[in-house]
Amino acid sequence: MAAGGVSILEYFNEDEGYKCGYCKGASSSYSNGMWAHTMTVQDYQDLIDRGWRRSGMYVYKPAMNRTCCPQYTIRCHILDFKLAKSSKKVLKKMTRFLTKGEGAKGIVEPMESFNEDIGIGHVSSPCTSEVNIDPEKPLKIVSLEEVSTSTEVHEKPRTDPAGDNRDPGEKHTSAEANATTESLNNNPKPGRGPDPDKPPCRKAKDLRRERKLKKLLQKQQQIGMADVSQHQEATCETPKALLLQHRDPQGNQPKSLEELTSESSSPDAVHQLEVRLVRSSPPNSQFRATFQESYQVYKRYQMTIHKDPPDKPTEQQYSRFLCQSPLQAENPPDGPDFGYGSFHQQYWLDGKIIAVGVIDILPRSVSSVYLYYDPDYAFLSLGVYSAVREIAFTTELQKTVPDIGYYYMGFYIHSCPKMKYKGQYYPSELLCPETYSWVPIEKCRAKLDQSKYSRLHENPNAEDENRLQNLNKVLILYRNTMMPYNIYRRRQKRANDEAVVQQYANLIGQTCAERMVLYRN
Numbered sequence: 317m318a319a320g321g322v323s324i325l326e327y328f329n330e331d332e333g334y335k336c337g338y339c340k341g342a343s344s345s346y347s348n349g350m351w352a353h354t355m356t357v358q359d360y361q362d363l364i365d366r367g368w369r370r371s372g373m374y375v376y377k378p379a380m381n382r383t384c385c386p387q388y389t390i391r392c393h394i395l396d397f398k399l400a401k402s403s404k405k406v407l408k409k410m411t412r413f414l415t416k417g418e419g420a421k422g423i424v425e426p427m428e429s430f431n432e433d434i435g436i437g438h439v440s441s442p443c444t445s446e447v448n449i450d451p452e453k454p455l456k457i458v459s460l461e462e463v464s465t466s467t468e469v470h471e472k473p474r475t476d477p478a479g480d481n482r483d484p485g486e487k488h489t490s491a492e493a494n495a496t497t498e499s500l501n502n503n504p505k506p507g508r509g510p511d512p513d514k515p516p517c518r519k520a521k522d523l524r525r526e527r528k529l530k531k532l533l534q535k536q537q538q539i540g541m542a543d544v545s546q547h548q549e550a551t552c553e554t555p556k557a558l559l560l561q562h563r564d565p566q567g568n569q570p571k572s573l574e575e576l577t578s579e580s581s582s583p584d585a586v587h588q589l590e591v592r593l594v595r596s597s598p599p600n601s602q603f604r605a606t607f608q609e610s611y612q613v614y615k616r617y618q619m620t621i622h623k624d625p626p627d628k629p630t631e632q633q634y635s636r637f638l639c640q641s642p643l644q645a646e647n648p649p650d651g652p653d654f655g656y657g658s659f660h661q662q663y664w665l666d667g668k669i670i671a672v673g674v675i676d677i678l679p680r681s682v683s684s685v686y687l688y689y690d691p692d693y694a695f696l697s698l699g700v701y702s703a704v705r706e707i708a709f710t711t712e713l714q715k716t717v718p719d720i721g722y723y724y725m726g727f728y729i730h731s732c733p734k735m736k737y738k739g740q741y742y743p744s745e746l747l748c749p750e751t752y753s754w755v756p757i758e759k760c761r762a763k764l765d766q767s768k769y770s771r772l773h774e775n776p777n778a779e780d781e782n783r784l785q786n787l788n789k790v791l792i793l794y795r796n797t798m799m800p801y802n803i804y805r806r807r808q809k810r811a812n813d814e815a816v817v818q819q820y821a822n823l824i825g826q827t828c829a830e831r832m833v834l835y836r837n
Contacts, residue, residue, distance in 0.1 A: 344384035352642035387727035
């Protein structure tokens with residue numbers, strides 16, 4: 317079997333806390349991590365359904381019951397997606413800017429991207445392991461049946477490489493949240509608020525509907541279409557039906573997501589916006605040709621939005637963080653035309669890149685990885701705009717690949733005000749950290765209000781259906797040979813890593829443990 321068709325990982329058994337990018341605790345954030353030398357898209361899909369997330373080649377999972385700010389995987393069901401009013405306003409603002417040139421440059425809005433959680437404490441560093449994976453080189457496979465006829469391998473003691481104790485990466489912090497929810501619960505001050513002596517205010521929409529109904533009734537009476545008494549009786553019973561009969565079938569119908577995102581593509585528009593999808597790993601020709609321009613946007617973004625010093629966002633750091641990916645490019649006949657894997661969605665405005673969305677296209681979903689943009693265009697709310705465009709992109713994919721039904725938004729952090737907005741995208745679900753089942757976010761909020769960490773599943777007896785049941789079936793890569801764990805123990809009698817392998821397998825589940833390969837030296 318070639319390494320290109322299997323996932324090969326190194327698991328790091330670390331138990332030290334690091335600085336939290338949300339609450340700024342000095343060493344209160346905990347996570348488990350592993351370096352992915354190569355990974356299939358199916359394995360990564362199954363991993364994010366167990367709370368994992370990648371930052372470059374590094375894959376990590378928050379230690380939910382220990383960390384200071386628990387991070388719950390959140391996804392949106394795109395088939396039932398309903399666009400919020402705030403998102404519609406962003407789309408209309410973009411349309412006005414493109415068609416008429418209307419805008420308010422210089423106004424920098426707070427971060428709204430789904431992907432500000434990625435990389436906080438987990439920016440990819442080069443792996444210092446001695447393992448050298450060649451995707452084209454076949455791996456030897458040892459099965460249980462071969463053990464009886466094979467001889468025991470006697471080995472000399474080997475020292476552990478430096479990679480076993482590697483630092484998962486430099487700590488990356490996001491801009492501090494300046495929002496607070498306390499003001500929402502304040503009572504109005506004396507002398508303010510509604511006047512109790514006046515009738516309550518009514519919505520303009522209700523007033524327009526009432527005026528229209530009156531006009532229709534007057535018109536019906538003037539032309540004498542029906543008996544007055546019968547007409548009044550019918551009108552009292554079904555005023556809404558009367559309005560529907562006279563409603564303009566075109567003008568009042570809500571526009572679809574596709575219509576809203578395509579409104580700004582008029583050839584007569586003042587500005588022209590184009591979204592291009594380029595494969596980032598392995599990089600295609602379009603990606604290579606635009607690398608420098610894309611990197612310069614990233615550098616400006618990090619320096620302006622995250623206040624990084626000029627020497628921090630280097631080309632090497634950018635490449636490790638947002639260009640390198642362990643995901644193998646796969647092009648099955650029943651998949652998307654451009655295949656599965658890691659991509660950049662480039663937003664071109666009048667011939668230049670103003671934003672880049674980093675995404676992974678997986679067998680059942682599109683996963684948002686990161687977004688960066690030119691700070692000069694922050695007034696366009698590119699975080700929200702790109703998220704809606706990515707949801708629309710996922711919806712289009714679903715038409716040709718029915719299994720793709722979800723848009724993953726990274727992590728939802730209920731205790732962090734700037735990350736709670738993700739729950740406004742409807743319908744959203746959170747991943748239960750104990751059963752790894754999905755729960756509608758509406759059913760989770762009350763529990764999370766009471767405790768940062770919560771078992772979200774309503775059934776207290778529910779269990780993880782994919783929990784580890786047989787450690788011996790965990791696949792191990794040892795000396796370029798793939799074998800079950802029990803055979804590895806026979807061959808490497810001096811190994812004292814059962815607790816580490818057990819922890820790794822518990823975190824990824826039985827299915828992935830039997831399919832992915834854990835490197836041991």
